[in-house]
Amino acid sequence: MVSSISQRMVLRVVLVAVVLCLLVTSSIAELPRFKHPPKPQQSLNLLVVGDWGRKGTHNQSLVANQMGIVGKKLDIDFVISTGDNFYEDGLKGDDDPAFYESFVDIYTAPSLQKKWYNVLGNHDYRGDVQAQLSPVLNLKDSRWLCLRSFILDGEIVEFFFVDTTPFVDEYFTDPGEHDYDWEGVFPRLPYLSELLKDVNSALAQSKAKWKMVVGHHTINSAGHHGNIEELKHQLVPILEANNVDAYINGHDHCLQHIIEKKSGIHFITSGGGSKAWTGDVKPWNLEEMKLYYDGQGFMSMQITENNADIIFYDVFGNTLHSWSLSKDHNVVASI
Template identity: 60%
Template sequence: MASPLSLLHLAVLLCIYLVLPVFAELPRIQHQPKHDGSLNFLVIGDWGRKGLHNQSLVATQMGRMGDKLNIDFVVSTGDNFYDSGIKGVNDPLFLQSFSNIYTAKGLNKQWYTVLGNHDYRGNALAQLSPVLRKIDKRWFCERSFILNAGIVEFFFIDTTPFINNYFHDCNQHYDWRGVFPRQSYLKKLQKDLEEALAKSTSKWKIVVGHHAIRSIGHHGDSPELVKHLIPILKGNNVDMYLNGHDHCLQHIASKDSPLVYITSGAGSKAWRGDVKEDHSDVVKFFYDGQGFMSAQVTNSDANFAFYNVFGESIHHWNLTKSTMHSSV
């Protein structure tokens, strides 16, 4: 039988393991593009509500578009399960809000996912568990990681720990295991992101996070991301920042760089009805309803579109790599 001192020592080690972040380089995975090097994908965020709030309608249209475009994968911008993430790897909400909703053949592709603030309200580690990948092989979720897809390299970033308000919210529980000490975690993440972006040789660089950097929606800009991420993104020629969090579809262009800010967080509950004042960048489009985004990328051009619950294209634009201008 272990002595009380040994048990105490074990408890201390366990606590340290649970709260200290794992300081390693960003995980890197590969996804083979099409034979001609092109890449098609969909982007959806803020979706997991057991099919309610038009989630099922959006899923139906995503399936049709996924089949039409022969997509390579789906990008999820977080807030995957409402209202408080999942309780564990056996939580039926995973099937009820994901596997049983996105059933179309056109969506039978890999889903690359980040955590949102609502995911942190549950068992955040459960969403990162390989067990979920065994339950549904499409699922892939990490805090932060790099997805190399040939001409496009995606940098998925864990944005929730950046937001100060969550650490002062006494009304909600957040699963911060693996994040504390917070400042060390954030400093390392920024360093890893900047180094990875600087080393990238891909034609297109896209950064994905849950929280908006620029937004005129309900939540608006994230000051912490404006401060810490914009210099990194602009300094390393990032083409696009993709996010959810605001339950809308929006396209905002920078005045002083090619960087564009795209919100696709309209996977279910939307229609908040409030729009914030414009800021220094250029708002190209805003839609306060449900929908999703498609992308078709080649070596020289990238075509993007927003769709509503009826499958109608409500906004589209093109980025041309040679001149790096956008047109609507």
């Protein structure tokens, strides 16, 4: 009798352990990993653009043209999009012609026929989110890869793409006239809790020389939207604890580079893919603010073992600002 009870107790403990193991595994698996194919060169080269999908208007086509020129010069490996891929209200479905009108038919340069790694912005959430995540779009254009959150492994650097829209309280409490597609997010608090846990775990386990996080929303910004306090409170402690080198975002329609004095993290905004907000800028500590440009443009990155060189370009391809991030923290300067 005692032996039978003991066996049942042991079985329960084993079952609980298995379930917990499965839950942990499932949680970590929430961040899919993509490994970028290595190429025989000393640096990993890429472009970053955000807030672009306006069917070629608001200088989107001009920015795309300059991206093609710079992309060819640098022989880029891929493109990162910081979100708000389709204005004003995302895609209506995976057959929405806006996918061609704002993406396929705009970024036509040979140098841009590389993989595009995309996150969702708040405007994308106003449409059919599943449409942007659908593999059908990849069949239409093999460059397209969009998930809520994921990891891009570039060997010397890992990019951690984070779904930032569900963090913003206003979209839930005061959405105004906008309808957001929260399917896959509700219940919200468990979704955010799991996401933060997964991001923290992935960053902690990363062995990459460089760790960079990509999200749509601003954390530190002198632009129109400014600092998103929900991200400062919930995500920034994770960035600091895991020695993240840079947080890259869009949302504010500008080009911006801030080096936070306290943490040393580089907060980089590339949200000038189309419509810009001229003159919409708030005061900021000039010791931290290295660039604020209120026009259209994009950014390039060239990453090696020891340096990550960033360059911001305007709509005419002129260099606005360049900077070299170094793993020798005593050598961080403009280039």
